[in-house]
Amino acid sequence: MKFLLVVLGAAVGAPSRYLADQSLRKFLKYPLGITVINVLGSFVIGLSIGAGNNLQALIAVGFAGAFTTWSTFMLDLYLAFELKRYKSAGLNLLLSLSLGLGAVWLGIHLGQ
């Protein structure tokens, strides 16, 4: 049952990330779409981690797990360095980690 809930959450989370990233690229100057998505997903995992087992599997592990991405975050950093956009890479790293951790903290406290 839990496995199916994870599958269901991920089936919504991954396409949502793709669509949100495509939309955000139109409005953001820097490639910070994945940053915004990762911060939002971090808030969601913080909010839902204290929920019941089934909700945790569906939202925290399934949805937030698939909605956020570490590999694309690392790829964005690498490509920014390669293009010598050091300011953009530094901004992305700093914003993602600080806001991501802040979002988890906020989510955990609001979820209690």
Added chain:
Amino acid sequence: MLVEHHGSDSIRHLLLPGFCGGLTTFSAVALQTMHSASGGFFYLVETVVLSLVLVVILIPVARKIFAVKE
């Protein structure tokens, strides 16, 4: 990461935002960092450094193995 600039658009969409994006997760890293039992801040630094080292090593290798799509 190995398919960053290579192959057809369909394969890239399947593997980059699909498989790699779905397999890895930022939110769980952020959550684990909040738990001191998981290593806390050290866990975060370790994850960032190891991931960047792998990307820095693998992308140039992948570009040599696969033909770059223009």
